[in-house]
Amino acid sequence: MIEYQKRAVFIWGLLIVITIIIIVNFFYIQVIKSKEFKKTASKIHKGIKVYIEPRGTIFDRNGEILVISNSVASLYKIQNKRFVWVKRRIPIEEAEASGIDWVVEHKRYYPKKKLCGSLLGFVRLEDDPGKIEGLSGIEGSFDSYLTSKPYILKVDKDGRGRILYSKRDKKKACDIFLSIDSKIQFIAEDELKKTCEEFDAEGGVVLIGYPKTGEILACASYPEFNPEIFSSYNPHLWRSLKKENIRNKGISWVIEPGSIFKPIIAGILLQEGAVKPEDRFFCEGNMKIKNKTIICVCKHGAQSFKEVIANSCNVGMSQAIERLDNKRLLRYLSHFGFSEKTKTGLREEEKGILPKKDLSGIRKANISFGYGISATPIQILMAVSSFCNNGILFSPIIVRSISRDGKMIKEWQPTPFKEVLSPSVARIVKELMLGVVEKGTGKNAKIEGYEVCGKTGTVEKLKGKRYDPSRVISSFIGFFPKDDPEIVIFVMIDEPKKAHFAGIVAAPCFRRIAERLIFWERIKVPEI
Amino acid sequence: MFIILKVGLMEEEKLHRLCNILVIITIFLVAIGLIMVFSASSIRIPQSEISMYHYFLRQTLWAAIGFLALLIVSRIDCNWLFKNSFYILLFCLLLTVCTLCFPPINNARRWLIIGPLSIQPSELLKVAFIIYLSSFFSKKDDDKLKIFLHGFFPPIIILAIILAILALQPHCGAAIFISFIFLSMAFFGRVRIKYILLFFIFVGISIGTIITTKSYVMERIVNMDNYQSQHSIIALGSGGIFGKGPGLSEQKLFTLPLPYTDFILPIIGEELGFLGVLFIICLFVLFAIIGFSISVNLSSIFGSLLVFGLVFSIFLQAIINMCVVSKLIPVMGLPLPFISYGGSFLVSSLISIGLIINLTHSSSKIKDHFP
Numbered sequence: 001m002i003e004y005q006k007r008a009v010f011i012w013g014l015l016i017v018i019t020i021i022i023i024v025n026f027f028y029i030q031v032i033k034s035k036e037f038k039k040t041a042s043k044i045h046k047g048i049k050v051y052i053e054p055r056g057t058i059f060d061r062n063g064e065i066l067v068i069s070n071s072v073a074s075l076y077k078i079q080n081k082r083f084v085w086v087k088r089r090i091p092i093e094e095a096e097a098s099g100i101d102w103v104v105e106h107k108r109y110y111p112k113k114k115l116c117g118s119l120l121g122f123v124r125l126e127d128d129p130g131k132i133e134g135l136s137g138i139e140g141s142f143d144s145y146l147t148s149k150p151y152i153l154k155v156d157k158d159g160r161g162r163i164l165y166s167k168r169d170k171k172k173a174c175d176i177f178l179s180i181d182s183k184i185q186f187i188a189e190d191e192l193k194k195t196c197e198e199f200d201a202e203g204g205v206v207l208i209g210y211p212k213t214g215e216i217l218a219c220a221s222y223p224e225f226n227p228e229i230f231s232s233y234n235p236h237l238w239r240s241l242k243k244e245n246i247r248n249k250g251i252s253w254v255i256e257p258g259s260i261f262k263p264i265i266a267g268i269l270l271q272e273g274a275v276k277p278e279d280r281f282f283c284e285g286n287m288k289i290k291n292k293t294i295i296c297v298c299k300h301g302a303q304s305f306k307e308v309i310a311n312s313c314n315v316g317m318s319q320a321i322e323r324l325d326n327k328r329l330l331r332y333l334s335h336f337g338f339s340e341k342t343k344t345g346l347r348e349e350e351k352g353i354l355p356k357k358d359l360s361g362i363r364k365a366n367i368s369f370g371y372g373i374s375a376t377p378i379q380i381l382m383a384v385s386s387f388c389n390n391g392i393l394f395s396p397i398i399v400r401s402i403s404r405d406g407k408m409i410k411e412w413q414p415t416p417f418k419e420v421l422s423p424s425v426a427r428i429v430k431e432l433m434l435g436v437v438e439k440g441t442g443k444n445a446k447i448e449g450y451e452v453c454g455k456t457g458t459v460e461k462l463k464g465k466r467y468d469p470s471r472v473i474s475s476f477i478g479f480f481p482k483d484d485p486e487i488v489i490f491v492m493i494d495e496p497k498k499a500h501f502a503g504i505v506a507a508p509c510f511r512r513i514a515e516r517l518i519f520w521e522r523i524k525v526p527e528i
Numbered sequence: 529m530f531i532i533l534k535v536g537l538m539e540e541e542k543l544h545r546l547c548n549i550l551v552i553i554t555i556f557l558v559a560i561g562l563i564m565v566f567s568a569s570s571i572r573i574p575q576s577e578i579s580m581y582h583y584f585l586r587q588t589l590w591a592a593i594g595f596l597a598l599l600i601v602s603r604i605d606c607n608w609l610f611k612n613s614f615y616i617l618l619f620c621l622l623l624t625v626c627t628l629c630f631p632p633i634n635n636a637r638r639w640l641i642i643g644p645l646s647i648q649p650s651e652l653l654k655v656a657f658i659i660y661l662s663s664f665f666s667k668k669d670d671d672k673l674k675i676f677l678h679g680f681f682p683p684i685i686i687l688a689i690i691l692a693i694l695a696l697q698p699h700c701g702a703a704i705f706i707s708f709i710f711l712s713m714a715f716f717g718r719v720r721i722k723y724i725l726l727f728f729i730f731v732g733i734s735i736g737t738i739i740t741t742k743s744y745v746m747e748r749i750v751n752m753d754n755y756q757s758q759h760s761i762i763a764l765g766s767g768g769i770f771g772k773g774p775g776l777s778e779q780k781l782f783t784l785p786l787p788y789t790d791f792i793l794p795i796i797g798e799e800l801g802f803l804g805v806l807f808i809i810c811l812f813v814l815f816a817i818i819g820f821s822i823s824v825n826l827s828s829i830f831g832s833l834l835v836f837g838l839v840f841s842i843f844l845q846a847i848i849n850m851c852v853v854s855k856l857i858p859v860m861g862l863p864l865p866f867i868s869y870g871g872s873f874l875v876s877s878l879i880s881i882g883l884i885i886n887l888t889h890s891s892s893k894i895k896d897h898f899p
Contacts, residue, residue, distance in 0.1 A: 007716050008824050008836065018847055019813055023806065025854045029764045030802035037765020044762075045778040159759075159783025162573075 048078075049155045049163055050103040053148040055132050056173040058120060058139075060182040061215075061400065066116055067139070067227075069106035076101055088125070099161065103150075106132065114226035116185055118248040119178075119219045119398070122227040137248055138176060138399065139227075141347040145174040145402050145410075174404045179215035179397045184208055187516045188218035192491070195509040196222045199474075199496035205249040205377050206513065207490040211385040211479060213414035214394025216344075216378070217487070221249040251342075251349045254374045255492075258459030259312045259441075259502075260475050261370030264383050265321060266309055267391075267421050267429045268332040274323040277306045277428055281316035292362040294318050309432040310440030312456060318365035326359040329367070335420045336383045336393065338375050343395045343415075350376050370457065381490045383420075384477050387429045387453075388485035391421030434482055444507035445478055447514055453485070454478025454510065456502035461495070471495050476506035480514065487522075489513055540892075543822060547888040550818045553811055554866065554881050558591055558874070560808070561792075561867035568780050568795045569788035569869065583788055583869055590871035594878030601882030606890050609883075610830050613656075613663035617686070620656035623649035624693050638697050648872035650694060650702050655876050655883075657690065657706060658713065658841060662833035665717030673718055680723045683710065684730070691734060701860035707731050708844060713837050756791060759784040760853045763794035764805070771801030788869040790861060793853045808867070809850070816843040822888055831891030838880040 029037070054069035073095030075086035086100055095102040108123050121137020131150065134143040148171055156164040188206040196204050201222075208218035225245045247253070269275045283300035286293050300313045308316030321329070334340070339354040352375040355363060366372035378396055386393040395417045402410040421429070433453035436442040441456040457475040460467035475492040479485040491506040491513070499505050562584065569583035609616070627637050627649060639646040664683055665673070673679035687710050694703040711731070714724055739746055763779035772778070777798045780787040787795045797805045819839025826832045842865045849864040851857045863870050865877050 007718070008820060011712060011716065011840070012820055015816065015843065015847070018851075019809065022847065022850045022854065022856070023809060025856060026764070026797070026802060026805050026809070026850075029761060029854055030767055030797060030805065031769055034765050034768040037762050038768065040762050041766035041778060044783060045781070156778070158571075158781035159779070162782075164781070 044159065045157055047101065047155055047157050047161075047163075048152050049101075050076075050150050050152050052104060052106065052131075052150040053172050054106045055108070055123075055148070056146040056175045058146075058176045058178060060116075060178050060180045060185070061217075062181060062183075063177075064182050065111050066178070066180075066182065067120055068109050068111065070109045071104050072107045073102045074105045076103060101161075108132070108227070110226070110228045112182060113228070114224050115182060115189065116178075116180060116219070117225040117227050118221040118246060119180065119250070120227055121248070122225075122230040122246065124230065136246060136348060137227075137346065138178070141345055142174075142176055142399065142402070145176065148173040172405050174402045174409065176399055177401045177403070179210075179217065179400045180219065181217045181522070183520060184517065184522055185218040185220060187513055187520070188220040189222075189224065191509055191513045191516070192220050192222045193224065194512075195491070195493055195505065196496075199493060199498045199505050201493045201497070201505075202495040203249065204491070204493040205253060206492075206509075207250045207377050207381045207488075208513070209381050209385055209396070209488040209490075211388035211394075211485050211488050213397065214382065214385065214417075215397045215400070215414070216250075216381075219248065219250040219398065221247065248346070248348060249377065249492075251344060251346055251376055251378050253492075254350045254352050254376055255473060256373065256459050256462075257370040257375050257380050258457035258473065258475065259314075259369055260380060260384075260455050260457030260477050261373070262309055262312065262317055262368070263387065263429050263433050263455050264336060264380075265317065265368050266305070266432055267387065267425060268329065269320055269324055270428055271332070271421050271425045272324055272328060275305050275320050277304065277432065279305045279320075281305065281308055281313070281319050283308075283313050283315040285315070287315045287318055287365075289318070289365055290361045294362070294365055306432055306435050307440075309455070310435040310438075312369075312436070312441050314369045317368035321364055321368035326357065326364065329359070329364070330354065330357065332420070333367075333373070335418055336386070337379055337417070338373065338383070342378055342382060344378070344398045345412075346398065349378075352376055352379060370459065377490055377492060380477065381488060384455075384479070384490070385488050386420050387426045387433070388479050388488065389416075389426070390423035391419055391426035392416045393418045393420045430482055430485075433478075437478065441501075441503045442476065442478070442507050444503050445476060445510045445514075447480065447511055447518070450480045450514075450518075451482035452478055452480040452514070453482050454507070456507060458500055458502045472500045474500060474502040474505035476502050476510045478507075478510050478514075487514070487517065543825060543888050546818050546822050547885055550815065550822070550884065551881065553815045553818070554878070557808075557811055557815075557866035558594075558878075560796075561864075561874075562587055562591060563774075564792055564796055564799075564867060565788045565869045567775050567777065567799065568792055571780055571782070586871065587869050587874070590874045591878075593871070594875040597875055598878040598882035598885070601879050602885040602889075604886065606831070606886055606894055609659060610663050610666075610894055613660045617653075617656045617660040620649060620653040621690065621693070624653050624690075624697075628693075628696055636697055636699065638699050645871070648870070650697070650699060651872040651876040652879075653690065654702070654706060654709065654841060655838070655880055657686075658709060658837035659834060659883075660686070661710065661713040661717065662830050662837055665713065665719070666828070666830035666833055670718065674720055676723055680714065680719055680727075683714070684727065688734075699861070701862045704735065704860065705845065705848065705862060707734070709837065709841055712840055712844075713833065716836050716840075717833055754859065756785060757852075757855045757859060760791050760794040761855055763787075764797040764854065767798035767801045767804075769802045771797070771799050771804055774799050790849065790859075790863050790868060791853055792868050793850060793864055796867075797853075812843060812846045812865075815839070819843070819884065822884065826887060826891040828887075828891045828894040830894050831887040835884050835887055838884055842877060842880060 058067040060066055072089045073092045074088040077084055119137050121139040123132045123134050123139050134140040188208055192204050192206045204222045206220040209216050223245050282302050283296055285299035286295045294314050296314045300311050339351050341349050341351050355372055363372050382396050395415045397412045401408055430453050433455055437445050437452045437454045442454045445452055445454045455477055459473045460469050461471040473494050474496050477490040479488040489510050491509045493505050496505045565587045566584035570580040572580050627640055630637055630641055638648050668679050691703050759779055777795045780795050784791055823832050823835040845862050845865050848862050852859055863873055
């Protein structure tokens with residue numbers, strides 16, 4: 001062989017050996033060690049991602065947002081096959097920069113701040129990824145609609161941890177549309193606060209309803225509550241809150257209604273024909289029933305039944321209610337919806353208590369002016385609204401509809417619940433209540449140019465077993481215009497200290513609210 | 529394999545047939561390369577300004593230019609090459625020196641940038657150097673080759689110049705590679721073993737100085753377990769025997785950096801599996817076998833040496849690249865011939881093939897010293 005051919009064979013042999021080494025090495029990596037490397041690769045490129053659709057939005061009747069969910073990011077890691085939070089609720093840009101796995105979470109945002117706070121309720125951030133649980137109010141009662149379950153998906157990632165593509169079905173959370181008008185709500189809250197501050201009161205409620213459908217336009221409670229404080233981590237602030245602050249008193253405050261109850265009793269008596277508006281009663285200032293005494297504010301003397309209502313005379317009412325037997329009285333009261341939850345769907349709602357069948361002695365007389373029976377503000381509001389609707393009682397509506405992705409899934413239609421009074425009786429009761437404002441205790445509620453019907457009520461609160469005259473609930477319920485009522489407003493002020501009588505405390509508050517509503521054209525101006 | 533080698537001088541017809549097979553293998557490799565460059569380079573983030581076809585189209589353009597160059601080179605007079613090899617080398621050297629005037633890309637000045645094109649003249653320099661060495665060794669007869677000053681010293685001086693330029697760029701992988709080429713060419717060109725051993729010492733010293741002066745080389749050798757090699761292995765390993773399927777590589781998704789250049793083989797391994805890689809290796813081995821067979825059966829020394837040099841150069845690059853991606857040796861920055869993205873390298877490789885075709889057909893016309 002020629003020299004260079006010999007050398008060529010040598011080089012060739014060398015390369016063959018190297019090639020064999022290379023092939024063996026590739027075989028080792030790709031076949032023998034393959035499983036290990038596949039695992040490593042899947043660590044880089046496979047992952048799980050938790051998706052959460054935002055909690056639903058709550059709108060008022062005009063489509064204004066009361067609560068909405070903002071997207072924030074929470075960092076997590078999987079430690080020993082368990083899900084562990086690293087940091088929660090940071091801006092998304094920050095999470096993207098961190099390089100740690102993260103999930104979009106949502107934070108409740110209240111564009112109108114504390115407006116409607118106690119009605120909306122508050123939420124709690126849970127440990128589960130992205131889960132927010134509504135604990136009170138609308139948030140709590142309709143939690144199952146507002147939340148959407150987080151779902152975990154297997155995803156492919158690129159080398160920088162960006163998620164490539166994943167197919168997923170979105171199941172959006174529902175949005176809730178309330179019957180609340182945020183403007184009216186604002187006026188109610190504003191006036192309630194002013195009144196409470198003016199008379200140094202403990203608290204109060206303003207309920208405003210639209211009698212024709214039973215919709216609640218405003219539901220204000222005082223002290224105010226800003227649900228946003230639960231979105232911020234400030235346990236100190238949480239502890240400073242009392243249960244009283246959070247409560248939506250409009251539906252959950254069980255009270256003895258007091259004189260406010262008189263129109264309802266009057267309606268029952270008139271319906272049964274037990275009394276007529278012209279019937280005469282005589283008030284001596286007090287009245288003894290089985291060694292207990294019923295006291296009136298003053299000696300009213302001889303008066304018609306109409307004047308009994310106008311003067312808010314307890315003695316007259318006690319005499320009148322004697323004309324009705326117990327059984328029928330109780331049946332009527334339960335017809336009016338007392339001791340039953342209204343169908344608002346809010347879970348904090350209370351029922352109130354009706355007395356048992358035993359209405360002996362003073363008990364029956366007490367009912368005639370609203371003692372010995374308990375009810376919630378919304379029950380009273382609805383009962384009084386029935387006078388505006390020719391005696392038809394409606395179920396209150398706070399939530400108008402629930403929709404998912406623009407599609408209506410549940411709707412609360414105005415439902416005429418029961419016909420409790422006949423139209424003519426309802427008309428008479430309206431006249432009686434007109435008398436209260438025109439000539440009686442509710443003169444402070446008079447509005448220029450309108451026929452306002454109303455009733456005052458000043459209830460002494462129980463202190464142990466005795467009524468305490470220094471702690472009263474001062475309330476006024478009224479509606480107007482008389483012939484075709486557009487609005488029912490119920491004001492209750494808890495323990496005003498500077499004045500007690502409802503005519504001084506609650507009636508002006510009613511008037512101011514009504515005047516502002518008229519000014520903002522939320523109520524039709526009657527044609528003259 | 530050896531059967532082909534042992535034939536001795538083959539009749540021309542047989543040589544031509546071998547040459548045709550070589551060209552077919554080349555076309556095959558280039559085609560696989562285009563497909564895999566497309567697969568590996570088409571991943572884009574949505575905000576990307578570069579189209580997903582960007583690298584594929586460029587590589588296709590370069591392949592077209594390369595085949596054109598192949599056609600031209602296969603038809604030039606090889607006697608002219610034989611005589612003017614030194615000037616060709618000089619020209620390529622000047623081009624390489626020119627790169628030093630251009631702004632650095634990734635801290636290296638390896639490219640001539642003319643408008644949208646960037647050319648790496650060191651690739652052409654490799655070919656030119658091989659032509660020069662073949663010409664040089666074939667001009668000397670055995671007696672002259674035995675004298676160090678006559679037969680070995682001039683090319684060493686030229687090598688030293690080349691290495692100096694490459695060290696300035698810097699392009700260590702190419703420098704080491706060219707030294708290897710020189711070594712094997714000298715060995716194949718009948719230089720005394722004694723001198724080659726001497727050269728070994730020289731190379732040892734020069735490599736030693738490169739390593740100690742250039743910290744990044746040292747780092748590469750010490751830090752074999754770097755990010756790129758790690759992910760290269762993961763890509764290969766996760767491919768398994770049959771691979772994940774064409775286009776389904778995961779490591780190309782911004783995990784393995786620049787997967788369409790030097791590290792294209794891991795992507796092939798991931799998508800087509802061990803069988804795919806084995807197929808590529810087999811193509812290269814077949815390429816080498818046929819190339820060597822042509823080389824040893826040519827009738828002129830110049831032709832023989834040149835074909836050997838060109839085939840060896842391509843095969844060695846392939847082997848080094850495979851060793852790098854399977855983590856047998858540190859990262860050298862050498863692409864996989866015909867397959868990796870890179871215009872200058874593809875063109876210079878195809879020019880090599882053109883030269884092989886040329887010499888197979890006209891080797892007998894060369895008037896050199898035949899032993």
